[in-house]
Amino acid sequence: MAAPVLAKRPCEHPSSSSTSSSCRDPKRHRPITPAPCMMEKHDDAAEAAPSQSQSQPLLPGLPDHLAQLCLSPLPPRLLHAVCRPWRRLLYAPSFPPFLSLYALLEDAGDGHAASFAAYDPIAARWDALPAPPMPSPPPTLWHPSFLSRRLPLQCVAAAGRLVLVAGSTQSLRPALPRPLVFDPAAPRWLVGPRIPLAPRRWCAAGAARGRVFVAGGVGAGYDLAVARSGASWDPAAPSAAWEAAPPLRDGRFSRDAAEAVCSGGKVCMVSLRGRGAKEGAVLDLDEGRWEDMPPGMLAGWKGPAAASPDTGDTIFLVDEEHGALNAYDRETDRWRTVAEAERLKGALEMAAGGGRVCVVADGGKKVVVVDDVTTPKATTTRRNSSSRSTAAPRMWEVEAPEGRRIVSLHVLPRMTRPE
Numbered sequence: 403m404a405a406p407v408l409a410k411r412p413c414e415h416p417s418s419s420s421t422s423s424s425c426r427d428p429k430r431h432r433p434i435t436p437a438p439c440m441m442e443k444h445d446d447a448a449e450a451a452p453s454q455s456q457s458q459p460l461l462p463g464l465p466d467h468l469a470q471l472c473l474s475p476l477p478p479r480l481l482h483a484v485c486r487p488w489r490r491l492l493y494a495p496s497f498p499p500f501l502s503l504y505a506l507l508e509d510a511g512d513g514h515a516a517s518f519a520a521y522d523p524i525a526a527r528w529d530a531l532p533a534p535p536m537p538s539p540p541p542t543l544w545h546p547s548f549l550s551r552r553l554p555l556q557c558v559a560a561a562g563r564l565v566l567v568a569g570s571t572q573s574l575r576p577a578l579p580r581p582l583v584f585d586p587a588a589p590r591w592l593v594g595p596r597i598p599l600a601p602r603r604w605c606a607a608g609a610a611r612g613r614v615f616v617a618g619g620v621g622a623g624y625d626l627a628v629a630r631s632g633a634s635w636d637p638a639a640p641s642a643a644w645e646a647a648p649p650l651r652d653g654r655f656s657r658d659a660a661e662a663v664c665s666g667g668k669v670c671m672v673s674l675r676g677r678g679a680k681e682g683a684v685l686d687l688d689e690g691r692w693e694d695m696p697p698g699m700l701a702g703w704k705g706p707a708a709a710s711p712d713t714g715d716t717i718f719l720v721d722e723e724h725g726a727l728n729a730y731d732r733e734t735d736r737w738r739t740v741a742e743a744e745r746l747k748g749a750l751e752m753a754a755g756g757g758r759v760c761v762v763a764d765g766g767k768k769v770v771v772v773d774d775v776t777t778p779k780a781t782t783t784r785r786n787s788s789s790r791s792t793a794a795p796r797m798w799e800v801e802a803p804e805g806r807r808i809v810s811l812h813v814l815p816r817m818t819r820p821e
Contacts, residue, residue: 499815541569541577554659576601608662618655629653698735755813766807
């Protein structure tokens with residue numbers, strides 16, 4: 403992987419999979435810069451006079467549409483390194499996209515200033531996203547009454563898009579009456595339909611089968627109907643309405659911003675983040691009913707969690723106290739340790755995609771990428787000394803943009819750029 407300096411990490415030959423490209427090149431990063439399509443002002447003269455490389459065919463003797471078919475199986479890092487026409491092709495809307503990291507950022511000096519950026523693992527740089535069309539008053543990340551706690555601005559990656567679903571204003575009221583959707587293929591923000599019942603904050607939010615899912619939360623004040631309600635929406639169809647989900651049994655999912663993680667056709671969520679006492683609930687999407695969370699899953703849910711279809715639909719979780727990356731086994735109702743490292747302690751957020759797990763660590767100053775998590779591995783830990791020991795997954799780090807901290811993280815297709 404979807405900064406000023408990139409920490410040293412293993413350097414390998416490019417993979418043959420376009421969706422598993424990662425930040426393995428040890429070159430130094432450029433500071434965060436707006437992508438060309440995000441610039442507010444364009445150089446019309448430059449656009450009117452295409453360079454010589456723009457008129458070159460992708461492959462001599464072949465029309466470009468056939469050349470794209472020939473080039474699409476090649477690793478993105480190779481295409482980026484060969485020539486400018488191939489490099490431009492990587493970011494064309496018609497070319498298969500590789501995966502990138504998308505982050506909600508806060509200014510390290512002024513926590514009230516929030517912005518969005520995407521990390522391009524091929525170019526090894528952060529690109530700024532355009533500012534979303536925030537309502538007035540906009541959501542805020544800090545409040546004088548909560549000096550030791552950041553106010554959540556809840557984002558979800560679904561259907562290849564980044565969706566903002568809930569947040570709080572400076573007056574501690576719900577900030578988003580409608581979801582805000584960023585489409586990397588456009589690339590631009592769209593406004594979705596009004597959230598059912600009432601705008602909410604401190605809810606459970608996640609992605610389930612390509613749809614945005616929200617449940618619980620509070621509105622301008624506590625309302626049991628809102629606290630028990632749930633809904634889902636397809637961000638690929640912005641004009642479509644929200645669909646109601648089965649109501650929760652009670653309003654306990656209204657005290658914190660919680661992750662709703664989908665795995666095996668079930669949406670799993672807990673009432674509180676971190677290691678405190680919590681309650682869990684599971685929505686069976688096929689049966690349309692809520693269930694109690696299995697006791698082993700609930701007991702081991704001690705940090706941020708994520709899942710992705712391309713990581714085997716496995717739920718991964720970081721034990722923020724021990725720095726252990728754990729994977730949940732549904733058959734045994736147990737968590738197995740995939741990797742354990744000092745750098746994973748105090749994990750804040752995480753995302754999964756492309757066979758990798760990405761963990762926000764060090765107070766939001768860096769992302770720790772854990773590679774090849776789809777391969778089952780047994781690791782000896784102090785809690786299970788009889789486990790079989792194998793080589794741990796490789797890890798490397800991506801630093802946040804200079805002067806920024808990462809608040810939340812998501813894996814999505816890369817942004818397109820003008821040809």
